[in-house]
Structures are given as C-alpha cells and as structure tokens.
Amino acid sequence: MAGTAMSARQDAQHGGSLSSASTSEGTSVRYTPGPGGRPAHSGQPLRVGRPLVVAIDGPSGSGKSSISKEVARRLRLAYLDTGAMYRAVAWDCLERGLDLADGALVEAAARALDLELSTSADAERVVVRGHDVTAAIREPRISSAVSAVATNLGVRDELIRRQRALLAAHGRRMVVEGRDITTVVARDAEVRLLLTASEEARMRRRGAQLGGTQTAEQLHEQVVARDAKDSTVASFTQAADGVFTVDSSDLDFDQTVDAVLGVVHAAVGGRPAGA
Ligand SMILES: Nc1ncnc2c1ncn2[C@@H]1O[C@H](COP(=O)(O)OP(=O)(O)OP(=O)(O)O)[C@@H](O)[C@H]1O
Numbered sequence: 001m002a003g004t005a006m007s008a009r010q011d012a013q014h015g016g017s018l019s020s021a022s023t024s025e026g027t028s029v030r031y032t033p034g035p036g037g038r039p040a041h042s043g044q045p046l047r048v049g050r051p052l053v054v055a056i057d058g059p060s061g062s063g064k065s066s067i068s069k070e071v072a073r074r075l076r077l078a079y080l081d082t083g084a085m086y087r088a089v090a091w092d093c094l095e096r097g098l099d100l101a102d103g104a105l106v107e108a109a110a111r112a113l114d115l116e117l118s119t120s121a122d123a124e125r126v127v128v129r130g131h132d133v134t135a136a137i138r139e140p141r142i143s144s145a146v147s148a149v150a151t152n153l154g155v156r157d158e159l160i161r162r163q164r165a166l167l168a169a170h171g172r173r174m175v176v177e178g179r180d181i182t183t184v185v186a187r188d189a190e191v192r193l194l195l196t197a198s199e200e201a202r203m204r205r206r207g208a209q210l211g212g213t214q215t216a217e218q219l220h221e222q223v224v225a226r227d228a229k230d231s232t233v234a235s236f237t238q239a240a241d242g243v244f245t246v247d248s249s250d251l252d253f254d255q256t257v258d259a260v261l262g263v264v265h266a267a268v269g270g271r272p273a274g275a
Pocket residue numbers: 058059060061062063064065066067083205206208209248251252253254256
C-alpha cells in the first residue's frame with residue numbers, strides 16, 4: 001500500500017505480537033495473541049514519578065470504560081470516566097424537571113453541579129447533590145437523554161474544565177476515557193488511542209451488558225443513533241493525527257487489554273518499573 005509503513009514486534013517470552021500500519025490517516029495497531037493466548041504485557045507501573053496520561057476515545061460500546069479501568073489497574077494509574085460526568089448532568093436535569101432543550105438552563109445546571117466522582121478503577125461511585133447515582137446514570141432513560149446534554153457547548157466547556165482540574169490533581173497520572181480526550185481534553189497526553197469495534201460487535205456487547213432486556217431497535221438507538229448525535233460535537237470515529245487505533249471487533253476482553261498495554265509500552269518506550 002503506497003504511503004504505508006508497517007512494523008511488527010513480537011514478545012519473545014510470551015508470543016503476543018503487535019503490528020502497526022501507518023498511513024496518512026493514522027496508525028492502526030493489530031494485535032495477535034501468542035500461542036496459548038498468554039498476554040504479552042502483564043502491566044506494571046511505568047514512568048514512576050512522572051506524568052503518564054493515557055487518553056482513550058471511541059464510540060459507544062467499544063469497551064472504553066471496561067478496558068480503561070483494567071489498564072489503569074495494571075499500570076496503577078487513576079481512572080476518569082468523563083462520560084459519567086455528562087450522564088450525571090443529564091440525571092440532575094431530569095430529576096429537577098428541567099427542559100433539556102433549554103440550553104442556557106442546562107448549561108447553568110452543569111456549572112452549578114455538585115458532583116463527587118471516584119477516580120479509582122476499583123471503586124465506581126458517582127454522587128450528585130448527596131444522591132448516589134452510580135447505577136441510575138447507566139439506565140437506558142439516561143442513555144437516551146444524555147446526547148442533548150453532551151451537545152451543549154456550555155456544558156462541554158464546564159466539564160472539560162473540571163476534567164483538566166482532575167488530571168492536574170492526580171499529577172497527570174491517569175487513564176482518561178471519553179469522546180474528545182485525544183483531541184481536546186488531553187491533546188498533550190503521553191499516549192493517545194482510539195478504541196473501535198464494529199457496529200455489530202458494539203450492539204451485541206451492549207445487549208449482553210444490559211442482560212438481554214433491550215430490543216434491537218432500542219440498542220440501535222442507544223449505541224448507533226447516540227453516536228451520530230454525539231459526533232456533531234466531538235470527533236471519535238477517526239483517529240486524529242498521532243493517535244493510535246485499536247480495533248477490538250475480533251479480540252476478546254483480555255486480548256484488548258493486552259493490545260492497549262502494548263500501545264502504551266510502544267508509545268512511552270518504557271520498561272516496567274524495576275526492570
Ligand atoms: N474486547 C471485548 N470483547 C468482548 N466484550 C467486551 C470487550 N470490550 C468490552 N467488552 C464488554 O462490552 C460491554 C461494553 O463495554 P464498555 O461499557 O466498556 O463500553 P464503552 O465504550 O465504555 O461504552 P459507552 O461509551 O457507551 O459507555 C461491557 O460489558 C464490556 O465488558
């Protein structure tokens with residue numbers, strides 16, 4: 001392929017391999033598991049005492065939250081789910097009976113939002129005005145309403161400000177995931193990655209995650225239609241310049257974690273602490 005640079009690395013000890021193809025459209029990473037499916041990267045702290053921001057974007061159901069949490073655990077980094085912040089604003093507005101079409105009112109609600117958010121991959125907790133809404137913000141009614149909040153530019157301005165403050169408060173050692181992290185929130189991250197998967201894989205995963213309670217039409221609305229609305233204000237379907245792409249359509253959960261860890265190692269060129 002003209003203008004394409006290929007490279008491949010194999011982990012001699014474990015056998016998992018990572019190959020990348022760079023074109024004018026970016027760098028795609030293909031992960032091939034080793035014999036016996038053993039991971040190439042167990043994951044250990046990297047760049048100890050120095051910033052390590054792993055920015056991950058991708059469409060709905062691509063695995064951002066679950067994969068990012070596991071990567072944060074392995075690298076012992078803080079974890080920030082920025083989508084939870086948009087969901088918290090949507091929950092607050094609906095709870096207070098605000099009209100989501102009233103942009104000024106919704107922006108004011110976001111600016112005043114009393115939000116407590118866990119930044120540990122092991123303790124998911126979202127509290128709004130003293131109410132624990134950790135489970136409530138995942139309900140389909142919030143998934144259906146949240147785009148109206150996320151496409152409000154005043155809301156985005158406020159949440160991006162809070163996200164950057166959280167990054168700074170954690171000494172910039174964090175995995176941050178969302179839709180505009182690689183392009184806006186943390187453009188200067190040490191590692192920038194787009195996690196993708198086919199529409200079919202993403203709807204199947206979301207269906208299983210919701211225990212088979214949703215019809216195909218509802219899943220389409222919550223995954224595909226939501227992405228279409230959200231992509232009017234953030235760019236998460238194509239990797240921006242310098243952003244790696246991992247396509248997890250044909251990878252299982254552990255292989256995807258391994259592929260992302262491989263990208264982190266490739267990007268910061270680090271050896272595990274103590275190695
Ligand atoms: N590679 C994978 N193979 C199989 N299942 C996966 C894989 N990656 C993630 N999953 C599962 O898919 C479901 C959706 O993943 P997750 O919630 O992390 O996606 P997301 O990108 O954060 O979605 P959203 O942006 O809508 O919140 C979860 O149940 C997760 O465990």
